[in-house]
Amino acid sequence: MGYSNQFFEALGIDPLSQEGLKAFAKRSGISLKQLKYYNTNNIVPTGNDLKKLKFATDLTELALRLKMGRLDKDILEAIQKYADQLEPILSNYAPKLESPMNDYHLEFETSLGKLYRGDCYKLLKSMENDSVDLVFADPPFNLAKMYPSEMDDNIKTEKYLHWCQEWINECARILKPGGSMFIWNLPKWNASLTTILNGILTFRNWIGVDIKYSMPIQGRLYPSHYSLLYYVKGEKPKTFKPDRLPMQTCPKCYSELKDYGGYKNKMNPLGINISDIWTDIPPVRHAKYKRREGSNELSLKLLDRIIEMSSNEGDTVFDPFGGSGTTYMAAELKNRKWIGSELGPIDIIEDRFSIIESEREILKGYREKVNALFPEKIRLNREKIGLWTAESVRK
DSSP: OOOOSHHHHHHTOOTTOHHHHHHHHHHHTOOHHHHHHHHHHTOOOOHHHHHHHHHHSSOOHHHHHHHHTOOOHHHHHHHHHTHHHHHHHHTTOOOOOOOSOSOEEEEEEOSSEEEEEEOHHHHHHHSOTTOEEEEEEOOOOOSOOOOTTOOOOOOOHHHHHHHHHHHHHHHHHHEEEEEEEEEEEOHHHHHHHHHHHTTTSEEEEEEEEEOOOSOOOTTSOOOOEEEEEEEESSSSOSOOOOOOBOOOBOTTTOOBSSOOGGGGGGSOTTOBOOOSEEOOOOOSOSTTTOOSTTSOOOOHHHHHHHHHHHOOTTOEEEESOOTTOHHHHHHHHTTOEEEEEESSOOHHHHHHHTTHHHHHHHHHHHHTTSSSSSOHHHHHHHHHTTOOOTTGGGO
C-alpha cells in the first residue's frame, strides 16, 4: 500500500481527475506515469523533474517538502532555530490516534504473566513509566492480511508509520533505563521506523534473520530475511549476555564446515560469538511446532535467544502484539514475568499454555545446542572418529 495523495495535493491537482492529471503532465513535461510514481511513493522529485515542477507551479522545493512531509536537514535545522516561534502554532495541532477498540481487559493469567484482550495502545497508556525490562514487538506488516481481530491491515503508508510511532513512543516510555527493545518487521518498514527510534533510544544492531518470506519477484532480489531492530534505553544495556553458538559441522561426517587452521586451540569451548546475521532460526511450518493455521508465527528459538540475551530471571517482558503467544510462552518457560495484549481472540494462546510441557521439551532441545563449541552428541561422535574437540586441542 502506498502513500495517500500528498504529492498531488501539494501540486493542487485532483487525483481523481484524469483530465487534470493529463493536463498537468503536458504542462510540466513530466510523464503521467512518472507523476503517479512520485505520488504513490510520496517521493520528492530531483534533478530535471524538480526543475520542471518549479516552472509548472509556483511551488518552491521548500514548500513542496513541507506539504509532502519530506523534511531534509536544512528544514529540520530551521525548525530547531525557530522552535520558540513554531511551538505555539504546532501545539494546537494534535492528531488523535484512531483506536480500533475503546477498552481492554484481563482475559488470561498465569503465575508469571497477564494477557489483556484489546488495543495495545490503550493498555500501554495505563502502564507506569520505566516499568518493564524488555519489549519485543512483532506488529502487523500492513500487507492486507486477514486477521481474526478484523483489524485493517491495508492502510496508507503514512498512517501505518504514524500508528507505529504511537506505540513505539509508549513502549519507550515504559522501558526501564538500560532496558532493550526489539522490533520484528520487514526491512521496508524497519528502515522507516529507525527514524522514530533514533530520536528516543540508542541503536545497537540491525539483525538480519535469514528466512525466506515470499516467492521470488521478477526484477528484484529474492527477499530472504526479516529485520530485527535492537535498541536500548540509555547509553548501554543493563543486561547483555548473548548465547554462543556451536561450530557448524557436517550432519553426516561431523567434520567442521570452516577450517580454523592453527587457531583451533584458541577457540572458546563455549562456542562462537553470535553475529548480527542469524541463519539458524527455522520458519515455523511443521505441525509439531505450529500453533495457528493460516498465519505466520515466530519460532520459540528466536524469542529464547532474545530473552536470554537481554533479560534475567524475574525481569518483566512486554509484547504488545500477542499473535500465537510465542513471546509469552518463552518468557514463562524462562521464568520471566510477562505482560501482553492481543486485539483478536486469545484462545490459541490459552490452548498453547495447556501444552506447556511440550513447549518446554522443544525449548530444552534448543538450549542443549548452544554455549558449547560442539554439542554433546557431535562431540562424542567427533571423538569416536578421531576429530579434534575443544578439550583435545587443549591437552
